[in-house]
Structures are given as C-alpha cells and as structure tokens.
Amino acid sequence: MLDVDQGDAILIQNGGSTVLVDGGPKPATLGRYLDQLALNGTTIDAVVLTHQHADHYQGLRELFATRRNITVRYFWENQDPSPNVTLARLRDSIAARVRRGSLIYRDTDDPCANGAPLCTVTLKGGAKLHIMRPDPDGQKPNNRSAAIKLVGPDSASFTMWMAGDAEQDEIRWFSSAGYDRSPGMRVDVLKADHHGSCNGVSDAYLDAIRPSIALVSVGSANDYGHVHLQAKTIYRRHRVSWYRTDENGTITIRARGTLNSSYTISVERGEHNADGQSDRRASAAACEEQ
Numbered sequence: 001m002l003d004v005d006q007g008d009a010i011l012i013q014n015g016g017s018t019v020l021v022d023g024g025p026k027p028a029t030l031g032r033y034l035d036q037l038a039l040n041g042t043t044i045d046a047v048v049l050t051h052q053h054a055d056h057y058q059g060l061r062e063l064f065a066t067r068r069n070i071t072v073r074y075f076w077e078n079q080d081p082s083p084n085v086t087l088a089r090l091r092d093s094i095a096a097r098v099r100r101g102s103l104i105y106r107d108t109d110d111p112c113a114n115g116a117p118l119c120t121v122t123l124k125g126g127a128k129l130h131i132m133r134p135d136p137d138g139q140k141p142n143n144r145s146a147a148i149k150l151v152g153p154d155s156a157s158f159t160m161w162m163a164g165d166a167e168q169d170e171i172r173w174f175s176s177a178g179y180d181r182s183p184g185m186r187v188d189v190l191k192a193d194h195h196g197s198c199n200g201v202s203d204a205y206l207d208a209i210r211p212s213i214a215l216v217s218v219g220s221a222n223d224y225g226h227v228h229l230q231a232k233t234i235y236r237r238h239r240v241s242w243y244r245t246d247e248n249g250t251i252t253i254r255a256r257g258t259l260n261s262s263y264t265i266s267v268e269r270g271e272h273n274a275d276g277q278s279d280r281r282a283s284a285a286a287c288e289e290q
Helices: 026-034 054-064 085-100 168-176 180-184 203-209 228-236
Strands: 010-014 017-021 044-049 069-077 104-107 117-123 128-131 149-153 159-162 188-189 212-216 240-246 251-255 263-267
Touching: 026 054, 026 180, 044 054, 054 069, 054 085, 085 104, 117 180, 159 203, 203 228, 228 240
Parallel strands: 017 044, 044 069, 069 104, 159 188, 188 212, 212 240
Antiparallel strands: 010 017, 117 128, 128 149, 149 159, 251 263
16 A cells, blocks of 8 residues: 555555556656656556546556556546546546557446456456446445455455445445455455545444454545544454554555465554544544435
C-alpha cells in the first residue's frame, strides 16, 4: 500500500506479474514510486480503477506518460459517464492504446466480457486476483466501487479484500450478490474501505471478512476526520489491528505463498493501531451516509 496521502494506490507483484489497484491523487506522487520501484520500461499486467474519484484515478495518468515507456496489458474501470475532465484525459490515453492494440479495456460491470459477475486473473507466480462487479444500482461513485480479492498461490497462504470506497449500501450488497460464497469474503487482510471512514465498516462487514489486519490509506491532515473514532471502535471490537499510511508510511506485505506459510507486514515508521492528527468522531448520519 503506497503512501499517496488521501487516496489509494496498491501495488501487487507475484512471479513477475505486476498489478496496480488505483493510483492515488497525484501523477507526480505515483511517478516517484514508478522511479523508485524501477517500473519504467516494464509491463504492468493489470490496472484496476475501483471507482471514479480523483484520489484514486489521477495518479494513473502517469502510467501513460510517453517518457516512462510502460506497457499496460489490461485496464478495468466501471466506464460510467463522468463530467470529470481529468478522467476524460485518462480515458483518452486508454483509448489510444486500445486503438493501437496494446491494451485491453474492460468494464468492471462485465469484468471478463462474458456476462459473469466475477473475473479471475491468474498471475505468473500462481496468485489469483478476483475482480467483482460493483453494485449496478449504486447511487454514487463510492457505491460503484469494484471489489477485489487477492489470493496467494496456495489459498491458505495469504488473502486480502479490497473494495475501494464502498460505503454501507454496497458493503451490504456484497453478501446479497453472493460474494460471501464465491469467491468468499473471509481474508487475512482488509484494505479499509473509504480511508477509514465509519461509513465503510460495520460489525456485519467484519463478521463476513474476519480479517486480522486492516490497512488504511489516509492523508495526515485530511478534512474528513479519517480515521473516524467509530471505525477504530469497530476494529477493536473485532480484534482487528490496523496500520495507516499517514502514521506508518508505505505498508509492505510479503507472503511466500506456500502452504501454512506466514506473511509479514513492514512499515516505514511507527507502530500498529496508531491514532492520527485528523481522527475524530463523525456524526451518526455520516456513518450511514447514503
């Protein structure tokens, strides 16, 4: 989980495959990581934009900068109409690659282009990425977030659930859509929905996912009160520890992917379960925001 301030960007590497889930709010910030991680001139096998908010898509524009010479094989997003000029520019870059035949563009509403609600991508090292259709009736971008489950080469080795900024309506919908059965929602690690907002977590959600750890991508001086005090209370109630980018920097998980092997979490600074300078209690209405 890259430290991109108030936004999301998650880099996954397995057996030579590279996947990027969201790109953060600033092309320059993602660009620094592309430099540091030696990704210029390489192939990114899959990019998933979970939903249409700038703090998730703006950084992805840097992938298409000519000077970086990065090949993107697949790009998923929900392709809903949008008035955002910056999103239109990203889509123009995608469309140009599609016309050249170098990129396959998929709609998360039909992630495998075969009508099925679930598409499974197998990475070169054997890990699997399950990309799930978002709520078709979601009333705003957050509740149109695609859910993604990462499963290690052996399903007992490591699992992680990521669902963008999904809020209460959509996190209830995940179970009704059958995702609790296929691909299954129980995982080791949860990417906290909506930057640690109380409208992105509930007792029922954690009962379904049963993570040991939550990772929160959040800005150090955000205006939203993230991480909300109510969210931390729910995590504590379920004995879920958390790490957060504002206090811990970039968070790295390493899993060997063999049966019964453990995974490790390393951070640039700080400890788990930290409080942040912006954390505050949200109103009851905000925690059930529609």
